Amino acid sequence: MTDYVRQSFLGHDAQNILAEVRVGLIGYSGGGSHFGQQFGHIGVGHFVVVDPKIIVATHRPRFIGSEPKDVEFGRLKVDIAERQIKRGNPDAIVEKFKTPWQEATNALLECDILFGAVDSYKERAELERFCRRNMIPLIDIGMDVRVLENNQYTISGQVIQSLPGGHCMRCCNFITDDKLKREAENYGDAGPAPQVIWANGVLASTAVGWGVSLFCPWRDVPKIFRWLSYDGDTGELKTPALVKGYLSKTPCTHHPMVEMGDPLCDIRNFDPSSRDVARSDVTHLNDSGTNASKNSSLISFIKCLLRRP
Amino acid sequence: MIRFKITDQLFSEIQGDLHRPHKFAFERVGFVGAGLALHGHHCTMLAHSYAPVADEDYLNEPCFGAMMGPNAMYKAMAWAFEQRVALLHIHAHVGGGIPGFSDIDIRESNKFVPDFFKVRPEMPHGAIVLNDARAFGRIWLSPKTPRPIVQFHIIGEHSRKWSTR
Secondary structure, three states, X not given: OOOOHHHHHHOOOHHHHHHHOEEEEEOOOOOHHHHHHHHHHHOOOEEEEEOOOEOOHHHHHHOOOOOHHXXXXXXXXXXXXXXXXXXXXXXXXXXXXXXXXXXXXXXXXXXXXXXXXXXXXXXXXXXHHHHHHOOOOEEEEEEEEEEOOOOOEEEXXXXXXXXXXXXXXXXXXXXXXXXXXXXXXXXXXXXXXOOOHHHHHHHHHHHHHHHHHHHOOOOOOOOOOOEEEEEOOOOEEEOOHHHHOHHHHOOOOOOOHHHOOOOOXXXXXXXXXXXXXXXHHOOOOOOOOOOOOHHHHHHHHHHHHHHOO | OEEEEEEHHHHHHHHHHHOOOOOOOOOOEEEEEEEEEEEOOEEEXXXXXXXXXXXXXXXXXXOOOXXXXXXXXXXXXXXXXXXXXXXXXXXXXXXOOOOOOOHHHHXXXXXXXXXXXXXXXXOOEEEEEEOOOOEEEEEEOOOOOXXXXXXXXXXXXXXEEEEOX
């Protein structure tokens, strides 16, 4: 009996499939940390984790797997990700990029699916366009807390699955030019966006289930655009009426299939023998591009001191 | 490494079309149009369109499963010229596992695929054979020598991938 017997309904070959799947996690904090934890435990074998930041104290209340010492040491979020993922699956390969995701595209291009837990409409729009051009499924989550007129608050969120050839975040008006424009105008004025662990957990868990179902479907389900709107006050997740109404009759026009690929590519310039930096050589890079972290620098310094007479 | 990606919707559409009966041809053939992404040593073909060879563009050659007439080739090359697509000839075999090209398939594709570079030299071109579950293919990165497609990815509600190595 294996560790995974309780999820054997996913198929006799499910664990092999999951071990071979490459999952990209864009943003590793309130939402992303749930992804890392759950996919690690499920048995996903290969991760590309991208987040440029270190953890600070205000991340801790929602950052799954974080510890007080991580804040004390100024640990990179991607390092915490690796630790957390390997708690679930010690055999997992975790490629870490302490960069904006736009600087990790070579690794992301090799992923079978990306999960977005980013902070802005602009990032989402760019990430979705990247995924559509390169035929990579994307599942995006996000939450919001807004103040009401009576000084109370409302929690909301969404999970959206964007598949090549299917509807997108623009189709459901989640991303609009108006929102992008207002976001650009407000840049720098917005304070830290409120987030809570339980709302992120609901959204991320739903996204994880969708992701697994793409590779190990356990039943036939109607092929509709997967978009769930989260009411964090009642705990309800529901499919907006637009999905079964207008969207069911109207294909996506925002990402035409014929726009797949890079329009500037030229096969005559391609050298099939050239290689990127070998994946095994990349752990993470700090801002100067050297392979070091705060901790390893500190340890090296201490070792140097101990060697002195 | 050469990879080929296609949505499960388009893959199913192509399978359905290739299994339609024809008046005299034993098999049907068509062309897949694809975009291209290059990074490092990876060449990824991104299938986005399918154009079946029209019924009237087959030649009645009983010695072959299907023989395309000159009009079929003309239309395919016109498509590649007008729309910057990588062209992949596609047909189906019966059976399971990873399909393979017959000697005739290889001989014929060696003749006509390099011609696609005359209209679209900056894109790779090739040939694919598929069955109910899997596919195999060869890609020409230049008119000279084909290479095998090493990985296939079907993207959709049931995503799957397989290696042909």
